Amino acid sequence: MSTSIIEVEGLEHQYGDFKAVNGISFTVGKGEIFSFLGPNGAGKSTAINILITLLKLQKGEACIAGYDVRTEAEKVRESIGIVFQEVTLDRDMTVWEILEFHGRLYGMTRPDRKERIAEILELVKLGGQKDMLVKKLSGGMKRRLEIGRGLMTRPIVLFLDEPTIGLDPQTRMRMWDYIRTVNDEGTTIFLTTHYMDEADNLSDRINIIDHGKIIASGKPWELKNELGQDLVYLETSDNPRARSIITDLVSISGVSDKGKGILITTNDDGTKILPLIIEEIRNSGISVITVNLKKPSMDDVFVHFTGRELRDDKPGKSPATFRRR
Amino acid sequence: MVNYGFMTIYWRDMIRFVRFKTLLISSLIQPALWMAFFGIAMSASFDRLGASIPPIPGVPEVQYLTFMAAGVIAMTTLFTSLFGGIVLLFDKNWGLMREIMASPLPRDHIIFGIALSGMTKSFIQVMIVMIFGLLIGVSFFAGYTIAHTVVALLGIMLFVGMFSIGFLFFSAAISISMDTPEGLQGIITLLSMPIFFASNALYPVSAFPPVLQAISTVNPLSQLVNGVRYFAIGDNFTTMGIHYVYTPADILLSFTVLGIFAISMFGVAWWRFKSAVVT
Numbered sequence: 001m002s003t004s005i006i007e008v009e010g011l012e013h014q015y016g017d018f019k020a021v022n023g024i025s026f027t028v029g030k031g032e033i034f035s036f037l038g039p040n041g042a043g044k045s046t047a048i049n050i051l052i053t054l055l056k057l058q059k060g061e062a063c064i065a066g067y068d069v070r071t072e073a074e075k076v077r078e079s080i081g082i083v084f085q086e087v088t089l090d091r092d093m094t095v096w097e098i099l100e101f102h103g104r105l106y107g108m109t110r111p112d113r114k115e116r117i118a119e120i121l122e123l124v125k126l127g128g129q130k131d132m133l134v135k136k137l138s139g140g141m142k143r144r145l146e147i148g149r150g151l152m153t154r155p156i157v158l159f160l161d162e163p164t165i166g167l168d169p170q171t172r173m174r175m176w177d178y179i180r181t182v183n184d185e186g187t188t189i190f191l192t193t194h195y196m197d198e199a200d201n202l203s204d205r206i207n208i209i210d211h212g213k214i215i216a217s218g219k220p221w222e223l224k225n226e227l228g229q230d231l232v233y234l235e236t237s238d239n240p241r242a243r244s245i246i247t248d249l250v251s252i253s254g255v256s257d258k259g260k261g262i263l264i265t266t267n268d269d270g271t272k273i274l275p276l277i278i279e280e281i282r283n284s285g286i287s288v289i290t291v292n293l294k295k296p297s298m299d300d301v302f303v304h305f306t307g308r309e310l311r312d313d314k315p316g317k318s319p320a321t322f323r324r325r
Numbered sequence: 326m327v328n329y330g331f332m333t334i335y336w337r338d339m340i341r342f343v344r345f346k347t348l349l350i351s352s353l354i355q356p357a358l359w360m361a362f363f364g365i366a367m368s369a370s371f372d373r374l375g376a377s378i379p380p381i382p383g384v385p386e387v388q389y390l391t392f393m394a395a396g397v398i399a400m401t402t403l404f405t406s407l408f409g410g411i412v413l414l415f416d417k418n419w420g421l422m423r424e425i426m427a428s429p430l431p432r433d434h435i436i437f438g439i440a441l442s443g444m445t446k447s448f449i450q451v452m453i454v455m456i457f458g459l460l461i462g463v464s465f466f467a468g469y470t471i472a473h474t475v476v477a478l479l480g481i482m483l484f485v486g487m488f489s490i491g492f493l494f495f496s497a498a499i500s501i502s503m504d505t506p507e508g509l510q511g512i513i514t515l516l517s518m519p520i521f522f523a524s525n526a527l528y529p530v531s532a533f534p535p536v537l538q539a540i541s542t543v544n545p546l547s548q549l550v551n552g553v554r555y556f557a558i559g560d561n562f563t564t565m566g567i568h569y570v571y572t573p574a575d576i577l578l579s580f581t582v583l584g585i586f587a588i589s590m591f592g593v594a595w596w597r598f599k600s601a602v603v604t
Contacts, residue, residue: 049604052427056602077429088420092344093337104333105428 003030005157005188006051011060013046013212020046022212023060028157028190033183035191037199037302038209044192045085047209048161051190052082065156078106081155081187083146085162091135095126095145098134099152106153116152124148124178140171147178157188164198176201196298206298208305216305220298227296227304228253230270232277235261235290242281249273249280258303261290330430334438335445338412342446356401356450357457364390364397365461367527371565378566385562387464392564394463395553396526398454398485399546402447403520406489407513409443410496414509417501422603432598436497436591443493444486451485455557465557477556484552487580488545491587498594501601525550529567545586548579 006028013021021043028034036044049055051062053073062069065079089098099120103113121127124144129137137145143163150158163179164172179202183189193199199206200220208216208223216223236242243262247255251268266273270293278288343349368389380386413435416422425435459465466474496513503509523537524530524546530538541547551571560571 045604054423054427054602054604074429077427082424082427084420084423086420088424090337090341090416090419090421092341097337097340101333101337102424102428104336105330105425105430107328107330107429 004028005030005032005065006034006190007061007063008051009061011047011050011057011062013043013050013055013058020212021050024209024212024214025060026207026214026217028188031183031186031188032204033179033189033191033202035193035199035203035206036209037193037196037203037206037298039194039306039308042194042209043212044194044209045161046212048159048190048192052080052159053077078153079156081150081153081158083143083150083158083160083163085165087142087146089134089142089146092133094131094133095121095137096130098145099149102149102152108153116154120148120152123151139167140174143167143171143175144178147175147182151182151187155187157190158182160189160191162193163191164193164195172198196302200298208302210306216301223301224296224298227300228265228267229295230266230273231294231296231300232264232266232270232274233258233261233290233292233294234264234277234281234288236281237287237289241284242286245280245284245286246277249277265296328431328434331434331438331441333430334425334435335441338439338442339445341412342442352405352446353450353453356397356454359397359400360390360394360454360458360463361461364393367393375565381563381568384568385467385559387558387562387564388462389564390458390461391463391465391558392554393527394454394458394465395550395557396524397458398451398481398553399488399524399526399549400521401450401454402485402489402549403492403546404517405447405450406443406492407496407517409446409489409493410439410498410500411506411509412500413439413497414500414503414506417603418504418506426601426603432601433595436494436594436598439497440490440493443496444489447485447489448482451481467558480556481553484549484556484580484583487583487587488549491545491583491590494587494590494594498590498597501594501597520544520546529565531567543582545583548582551579552576552583 004027006026008027009025011021011024012019024043024047026034036047038044046055050057051064051069053069053076057070064076067075067079069076093101096117099117100113103116108116121130124147126141126145126148129141134142134145147158147160147163150160160179164175167175176198179189179191189202191199191202203220205218206216206220206223207214216226218226234242239257239260239262243255243257246252246262246264251266251273252264253267254265256263264277274291274293278291281288371389375386375389413422416425426432455463455465466477469477499512500509503512519540523533523540524544525541526546530541530547533541554569555571555576560573562569
């Protein structure tokens with residue numbers, strides 16, 4: 001990392017007695033896609049709201065593009081683009097009016113606005129919808145418009161708070177491509193998400209955040225490697241006894257209970273270890289019911305670090321149960 | 326460099342004003358309907374009462390319809406201004422306020438922008454009420470020269486502008502503080518009643534009990550009505566047998582009261598916006 005765009009040190013935020021952000025520190029390098037991955041209510045949105053100056057910084061230090069979030073809020077605002085978690089479009093304005101309004105809010109000159117709006121419409125492929133009211137756009141188009149709007153002022157950092165929430169799988173894929181394109185053009189991206197696959201696919205660096213703290217941080221493959229090379233899932237007739245047998249075997253880095261079976265992490269090629277494991281268990285008179293071997297996924301990483309799963313938060317489900325924190 | 330950021334807020338609010346056709350048309354027709362129904366009905370009975378009182382020689386007598394037209398102008402301005410800030414509440418609930426709050430636009434510009442667009446709406450409505458009024462027999466600007474009429478119009482607009490800005494600041498302040506449109510509506514309804522009826526908009530206050538009379542004297546709505554009557558009707562007239570005399574000092578005082586009201590309401594709005602957290 002040659003230059004850091006965001007520097008955060010000891011950030012804390014409290015709502016009454018509840019500590020939503022509990023001491024987080026990190027730096028984001030220029031051109032990175034940096035993500036916060038965590039369940040709803042983990043403190044992601046609170047952290048992002050502090051960085052974009054919507055919430056007052058209570059404790060800690062934060063610097064964006066060289067400006068202090070606490071004392072130079074206006075400079076920070078000029079340097080960043082934001083795509084909020086919820087749709088923040090006036091349904092009764094046209095696509096062009098939305099962008100024009102944004103350009104004016106940020107004090108862009110008329111020729112600047114004209115040029116940029118044309119570019120943005122081209123980029124997010126909404127040229128044909130220029131004079132259409134927002135309420136007539138599809139969900140994907142609205143999201144594209146919001147991302148385009150966030151980019152209008154050529155921000156140094158683009159903040160994306162749950163950018164693909166409520167979008168269908170196909171639109172999500174296209175949105176990811178789109179975010180990559182924006183990043184390739186040099187914009188640093190700060191992303192929050194509670195979708196494993198999104199964090200895995202997009203990020204240069206993932207930070208798993210839970211209970212207001214960063215509990216793991218690294219490149220996606222680094223995080224997965226922490227779990228060993230392969231994961232073996234077993235269901236046997238006597239899980240506790242099988243567990244104690246496996247723990248003593250070579251090339252096993254961890255054993256834990258999972259659902260009706262046990263989860264084994266290996267630090268060697270699982271295809272070679274699995275037959276050994278089964279043999280050992282059978283020799284002890286325990287029968288094996290189910291076997292599964294796989295490479296660790298981001299879900300496994302998450303479970304490993306937080307001790308729980310994010311089952312209810314699969315993409316495409318209605319975001320009705322979603323609450324902002 | 327002068328910052329014209331408030332013009333952004335103004336521009337967008339005006340887009341909404343002309344976009345919602347039903348709202349636009351109803352907001353323009355409603356004051357005219359007041360004039361047509363309430364005005365004509367009441368003037369029929371009030372003028373009959375007034376006819377029994379001998380006129381004061383040399384003082385022009387003014388029909389009730391003309392007298393209350395000033396009140397309808399004031400009422401229209403009051404209601405439009407009280408509700409003028411509601412768009413901020415919608416924006417807060419539908420998310421747009423986050424975009425605005427996170428932008429470099431200074432917060433006082435939000436207040437000024439909304440006040441300016443609300444004022445523009447009031448100007449348009451007041452023009453319509455006056456034109457409609459003149460058509461159904463309101464004798465505003467009677468015997469005025471063209472130059473005098475222009476001055477009178479400017480005077481009326483000055484009063485309408487100052488009055489509406491005060492109530493728009495107030496409306497913006499409560500809109501940014503409230504969570505639901507219902508709550509805002511409740512407060513506005515609660516307030517508009519006493520402001521409207523404890524004033525000289527529809528009837529002379531001389532028959533009021535002393536407390537009510539005191540309220541109506543300081544009531545900003547009464548100040549506006551004073552100004553409108555002074556410029557549109559004149560400084561010396563009778564209506565329903567009551568003699569009205571306005572001196573320039575009276576009118577200056579009324580305008581000053583409106584100015585003080587606007588400044589203090591801006592203070593309230595500024596305070597509410599400074600402490601507003603929208604996430």
